[in-house]
Amino acid sequence: MEADFIHWLREHLPPHPTLRSGLGDDAAVLALAGRSDVVVTTDLVSDGVDFRLQEVDPSRAGRKALAVNLSDLAAMAAKPLAAVIAIALPRSGCGTATALDLAIALYEGMLPLAAEFELAIAGGDTNVHDGPLVIAVTALGELTTRGPLTRNGGRPGDKLLVTGHLGGSILGYHLDFTPRVREALLLHERYELHAGMDISDGLALDLSRLAAESGCGAVVHVGEVPISDAARSLDDPLQHALGDGEDFELLLAASPDAAAAILGDQPLDCPITCVGELVSELGLWQQSPGGERSPLEPKGWLH
C-alpha cells in the first residue's frame, strides 16, 4: 500500500521553497536558517471521535486533521511553514474505499488547505492497522517579530474578544471551518494583544484556561456572546455557544483601549465581538444583560 501511495504523492505534492528535500529520504530538510523562532504543534483526530467516516467524505476528515493544527498556529500568531502527516488507516478501508483510496482522499482534502496557507507538506508516515482511521498532523509555524501570542499575558481589566460566531459546530462547521491564521496575524501585528488562544473545547472551558494561565478570573457577558446560526437552530443556543467547542475561533485579551480600537476598526472579514473581561478574582462568571453575576461552570468538550 505505502509504495503505491508514495507514487501518488510524488505526482501530487507540490514543491515548496521551505522544503529542501522531502520524499525519498528518511526525513525532510526544511530551509529554516535565518528564520525566527519556530512554533510546533500536534493534533490527532480519529474516526468515531472527531468525525464519522460512514457519514463524511474522507477528504473532509483529512482537511479537518490539518485545519485543527493550523488553528493552533493561529492561536500562537504563527505563520504556517510545514506539516508532516502520520496516518493509521483501517486495513480493509471503509465501505467501498480501499485503504489506498482513503489515503488519497485524505490528502485531497489537505492539499488545497495547505496551498491556501502556503504550507509545505514535508513528509508523512502512512500505515494500515486493525483499528479506525487515525490522523496525527504536526505543524510548524514561524513567529513574527512580535513573538508568540500566549495564554498567560492577560491582565485584570482586559477585554475579551472573540472572532466569528460560536456554537453548533457539530452541524458541519467543525469539518469545514477556515482556521483563523490570517486574522490572528493581522490582529497581532496591528494591535497590542495581551493573550490569545483558539476556542477548541468551548468558550467557557477555554476561557477558564486562558484566565488561569494569566493568573486572572473572567466574566462572560452572556448577552454579548455571538451565537452562530447553527446554534440558534438548536435548543438553548447560548449553552451551545458557551460549551460546544470546535468553534476554532480566536479568543483574545486586550487592554480596554486596544479592544476599543479593534471593535471600532472591525478589521477582519468576520465580526469581532467583546464577550466580557478579565478580573482579578480567580474564577469564571457569567453576567446577565441586567448586570447580575453568577458562577459559570467551565465545562466544554473534553477530548
Place this chain on the structure above:
Amino acid sequence: MEADFIHWLREHLPPHPTLRSGLGDDAAVLALAGRSDVVVTTDLVSDGVDFRLQEVDPSRAGRKALAVNLSDLAAMAAKPLAAVIAIALPRSGCGTATALDLAIALYEGMLPLAAEFELAIAGGDTNVHDGPLVIAVTALGELTTRGPLTRNGGRPGDKLLVTGHLGGSILGYHLDFTPRVREALLLHERYELHAGMDISDGLALDLSRLAAESGCGAVVHVGEVPISDAARSLDDPLQHALGDGEDFELLLAASPDAAAAILGDQPLDCPITCVGELVSELGLWQQSPGGERSPLEPKGWLH
C-alpha cells in the same frame, strides 16, 4: 483524562534550553534562531502492528515510538532537537491499566531516551478512542555544517557499510535498540559519506531504495553480512538478516578509500562492516563468497 495527564506531565517533563514555552499553550515555541537547517520526520506505531501491548510493557512501546523517529534523524545525520507526541489510547485501557496509566507508562519509556539524546519533548496531544493504541511521534533535528546525509549521493564503486548486526529484531531488539544517532554524527563528521539511511524494512529492501535514489544498482556480499545472534537462533539466519527489518542500523555508501579508512579505524562502539558495493547497472544482486552473482529480491517488511 487529558487534564489529569497534563497535570502529570507538568511534574515530569524536564525543562530544555530549546524549549521556550510548551505546556499551557496551543503550541510550543522552539528557540531555533541562528540554527542551521532543520530536519523533520514522523513515524506512527500501533498496537498489533509494531508491538503487542498484551505481551509488552507499555513503557517499551513508548520508547520504541520515539526511538524509530530518532533513528530517522540518525539516518539524516541530524542532531535531535525536539519531538511532539500524539497518542490515541484505547478508551478502556489495556488489561488492568487505565488509559491514563497507559499514557504515563508510554512517557516513562520515552523520557529517559529523550534525556539520553538531549531531546526536548515539546508538546503532544493525548486522546482516547475506540481502537488500539496508536502513537505518532514527530521529531525535529538540526543538521551539522556537513548538511544532511541523503539516499541519493551514492556512486557506482562505492562500498556499502552497515553498523551492528542484522536480523531477528522481532525477538526483542526492535523494542530496545538504541538509535544510531551518535554513530551517524561521528561518521558523517569524520569521513566523506556519499549516502546513508537507516535499515527499518530490511537490508535488501532498504538497499534497493538507496541504490534507486542514487541511480545505481547494488551487490550484497552475502558471506559478509553481519548476522545477529538473534537471527542465528532462527532458521536460515541470512534470510532474516536480509529481510526482517527493524534493525535500525545504518546503511552507508562511501568511496573505497573512505570505506577502507572507516573499516580500519572501527571508530564506533559497535562493529561496522562492508556488505557489498554500488554498481552502475540498475538492480539488486547477491554475490556468494565464491564470487557468483544472482538476483536478490528486494523484499522486506512492508508496513
